[in-house]
Amino acid sequence: MTGSIRHLYFHIPFCPKLCxxxxxxxxxxxxxxxAAFIDALLADVRRAGEEYDLRPKTIYFGGGTPSALRxxxxxxxxxGLRELLDFSEVEEVSLEANPATVKPSKARLLQAHGVTRVSLGVQSWDDALLKTLGRVHTAATAEETYHTLREAGIPAVNLDLMFSVPGQTAAQWHATLAKTIALGPDHISTYCLTYEEDTEYFRKLTGGTFVQDIEHDAQxxxxxxxxxxxxxxxxxxxxxxxxxxxxxxxxxxxWLGADYLGFGPSAYSTVGLRRWEAVRDTAEYTRRALAGERTSETREELTEPQRIGEIAAFRIRMSDGIxxxxxxxxxxxxxxxxxxGLLENHGANLRLTTHGKMLADSVAEIFVA
Ligand SMILES: C[S@@+](CC[C@H](N)C(=O)[O-])C[C@H]1O[C@@H](n2cnc3c(N)ncnc32)[C@H](O)[C@@H]1O
Ligand code: SF4
Incomplete structure (x- = not known):
């Protein structure tokens, strides 16, 4: 048995519509x-508990859309997790939500079952941009959902936003930031749109329908x-x-390099220098987990310098630096x-300057080259 595992991730692969x-x-x-998927997750946790000392401090339900579960x-x-795991040291239980999928009764259920943090995928407060993004909700639905979460007593709410969306003006982004601040969330994630391979957006970029403007993005x-x-x-x-x-x-x-176990199709786990990914197929994941088989599909043994470099690439993006x-x-x-001028001293640490943050990928690259 290795040291305790303090961080658990659950990948819930269901979404109302593919963005x-x-x-x-x-x-x-x-x-x-x-229908058997939840039983499969629980069975997988039970099996992992025979191999590892599971004493979670944080639990994260991501996806996909965990809030899409009934x-x-x-x-x-x-x-089920409370029956299987020792919750006495749990400090945070997070769950990702799409605004179209949270009714008041569901928000109350999450609160009653100890969810401490909900991360809501708002993306934008502009209905035209939400349409461009192929979202299933309007800005009004997202606002209503935010209040629903607050009224249910969820202790912390994060709002996810995206910028550099095709056609998005600076004025639209400023309005989205202002509206977000006015709502008073505890946390705001601001993601620059990434054109991921094998997506409709990527094909539109390579086909010339979408054009990237790096200076606009930087601004x-x-x-x-x-x-x-x-x-x-x-x-x-x-x-x-x-x-x-x-x-x-x-x-x-x-980001600081702690060990974690991931459950659900496509979820990664990293323990020491071992990394594996669960099979990227919900039906097959379910079958294997219920049969008591390992759900991992790919396994990788990292070298120590590789893992140290990987952690440095994450840490340099954090405000304390390294x-x-x-x-x-x-x-x-x-x-x-x-x-x-991309890096500066911060006590005994080195960290990114404001200018450096805009070029963080180029700096982080040296750690994983
Ligand atoms: C896994 S999603 C979970 C939330 C939920 N599924 C939703 O979309 O509302 C987490 C966040 O990742 C961000 N995201 C997803 N794809 C992205 C991309 N290609 N570029 C930048 N951000 C992205 C979105 O802000 C999204 O809210
Ligand atoms: S962005 Fe969220 S809702 Fe949209 S497909 Fe991805 S995980 Fe699902």
Whole structure:
């Protein structure tokens, strides 16, 4: 048995509709055909518990759209985990939600079952852009859902936003930021649209229907940092802004290189230098888990320098940066970035400057080259 596993991830692959920019492993349509899926997740946790000491501090339900599960499914999953796991040290239970899928009774159920943090995929407060993004909800639905979560007493709410969406003007983005701040969430994630391979958006980009404007994107990112900082949010990671004390503990642990186990199709696990991915097929995942078989499909043994580099690539995106003493293998490249004004001292740490944050990918690349 290895050391305790403190962080658990659950991939819930169901979505009301496939968004044209999304590359996560998801399925659309009714999850009736996967009625046994929750039992499979629980069986997989039970099996993992025979191999690892599961003492979670954070639990994260992502996807896909965990909020798309029906109330009785959520109840079975959350209740079942409490029977299987020791919850005495759990500090945070997060769940991702699409605004179209949360009614007041579901929000109350989540609260009653110990969900402490809901991450709501708002993306934009502009109905025309929501249409461009192929979202199933309007801005009004998203606002109503935000209030529903608050009224149900969910302790912390995060709002996900996307910028550099095709056709999005600076004025539209500024209005979305202002509206978000006015609602008073605890946390705001601001993602620059990524054109992921094998998506409709990627095909439109390579086909010339969409055009990227890097300078426009950089300006929106700079505006984001200034606006959210002025509103009292700390940018503790490139895309994540929190009120003091409201950072995502789960994501922070992940970026700092803690071990974690993932359950559900396509979920990754990393323990020490071992990494594996569960099979990317819901029916097959369900079959294997219920048969008591391993659900992993691919396995990888990382080298120590590889894992250290990978963690550095995550940590450099965080506001504290990295202790200089840990950066010796990359000193030469980092000195060049420092000269260019992309990195600066922060006590004994090296961290990105504001300008550096806009070029974070180029800096992070040296750690994983
Ligand atoms: C896995 S989704 C979970 C939330 C829920 N499924 C939804 O979309 O409302 C997490 C977030 O990732 C972001 N996201 C997904 N695809 C992206 C892409 N290609 N580029 C940038 N952000 C993306 C969106 O902001 C989304 O809310
Ligand atoms: S963005 Fe969210 S709702 Fe849309 S397909 Fe991806 S996971 Fe599903």
């Amino acid at each position: 044209p920019y999304c590359s996560f492993y998801v399925e659309t349509g009714s999850q009736n055909k996967n 109330e009785e499914q959520l109840e079975r999953l959350l209740g 929106l990112f700079e505006d984001t940092m200034a606006t959210l900082a002025a509103a009292g949010f700390e940018q503790y990671e490139i895309s994540n802004h929190a009120r003091p004390g409201c950072e995502s503990r789960h994501n922070r642990a992940y 202790p200089r003493a840990e950066l010796a293998p990359w000193a030469e490249d980092l000195a060049k970035f420092e000269k260019l």
